Amino acid sequence: MNPRQVITGVYSAASTPIDAAGNPDLALFTAHCRRLLDEGCHGVALLGTTGEANSFSQEERRTILESALAAGISPDQLMPGTGLAAIPDTVALTRHALSCGVTRVVMLPPFYYKGVSDEGLFAAYSQIIEKIADNRLKIILYHIPQVSGIALSVPLVARLAAAFPDTVVGIKDSFGDIANMQALLAELPDFSVLAGADPLLLPLLKFGGAGCITATSNLVADSLRTVFDSFDDPAKAADVDAAQDRINAYRSLSNSYVQIPTIKGMVALKNGDDAWFRTRAPLVSLNATERADLTTKYAALN
């Protein structure tokens, strides 16, 4: 790995379980975080898109983060999403993380208004960083235009990294185009470019990337870790390829239906706990037909 990249490794875009009353199931969540770390994740990127973060209130998000810390997970192992539509809300949620000793966050740009300029996005991130005014803060920018509706261009990322070199240290690129990640690394070789799409972990690492924050980590963290640890060891090329193939198979299965509920369904099947099937609206849990189909296909993978 590049020793100048500040954040490297395999991070899980952890799913968030829901209890029968529709609230975050904190006991199940913290047990899941523990398991992800035991299976090889360097950390848990909780409260991202896969974690249904933007379906939870700010108070629920604070409680979810605090529950992980209360369960004994180190602040250094947690990387919550803290980007909301309104700058003051992003400032407040990020300050809360810092107040808990959590210094690394994944930050969406303001995502309601579309077609905004790079100038406006630069102003937004700048104001957020200047209002937080905490030099412990390390931000992973979050590029997921197919969901957020907002693309973070390479020139914008480069401008932010130049303006805030000790704070804006990386990007989660979930768009799924390796060419964009290569363009980022060509411009910023010491930037922590993290793959948001599982199939791109191995190719990204070969291009100098820093690791991943992905959904399939909820299921196959051990394989992601194998790829990360051994991608540059010729003696382990067969193991690495096999691990990436396994990751890709799980990823493909997770796209059988709407991805976030399907990932949760696969976690339910892995852990033998139907509670994991639940989602929060506007996402919808898999229906009976989908569950039956997924159960068959999941069994065939194992």
Next chain:
Amino acid sequence: MNPRQVITGVYSAASTPIDAAGNPDLALFTAHCRRLLDEGCHGVALLGTTGEANSFSQEERRTILESALAAGISPDQLMPGTGLAAIPDTVALTRHALSCGVTRVVMLPPFYYKGVSDEGLFAAYSQIIEKIADNRLKIILYHIPQVSGIALSVPLVARLAAAFPDTVVGIKDSFGDIANMQALLAELPDFSVLAGADPLLLPLLKFGGAGCITATSNLVADSLRTVFDSFDDPAKAADVDAAQDRINAYRSLSNSYVQIPTIKGMVALKNGDDAWFRTRAPLVSLNATERADLTTKYAALN
């Protein structure tokens, strides 16, 4: 008008002025609301897309609504936007409005996750209504897929209106396609279908629509009111057509640059107050070249 439509009239999608420190300028805002009512608006649909609502924190949004009430504007004349990405936040913000005596709100669907099903959107609105559990509440659904990324289909709207006939009473249709509004009225003739796009006010009224919530009302509320009051009076057809032409001319000018900052610039020019040029990031105020061009073109309209 159709007497069974619950909410009818001309409502302003009021712009929100920003002070030099970047906060909502409450004095300027309440003066603007008063002027909009004096110029003929039946009410102020504050904190919508044009009002940059989703760039303000929930606390700021509560303060903005409270400032209008404190300035003596009647709760019946205020129709705030209260739809946020997370259901519990929408519930809390709507409950706040109700606690102030404001019973009519414009409600976006949860807008972070894209491609969600009608089933998921129905569940989201249903849960919001059931959690609020206040039979005073009247909801105008908000269809603006080009910004929110979420379309409210005619079958979904019909299902919500059938399930909550005393609560889900209308829709602000800002997509700009008269055919969609006609389809809504064909299905739900007593539903308050309000045009979100100024050029469609007159045609919509002729098709049985209930009025409008538009951005150009910040500038030409009197003309919108002329159209609303006299659209079905053959003796006033020339006045009505002239008023709609004037509305359309202002609307066209507001599309010269990014619309929301341009509307604010036109309010600045109308009122002779440069403070109105300010926006909150990620939106960017008009630059000097744009201001000069807008100033010339605005003068030519008057």
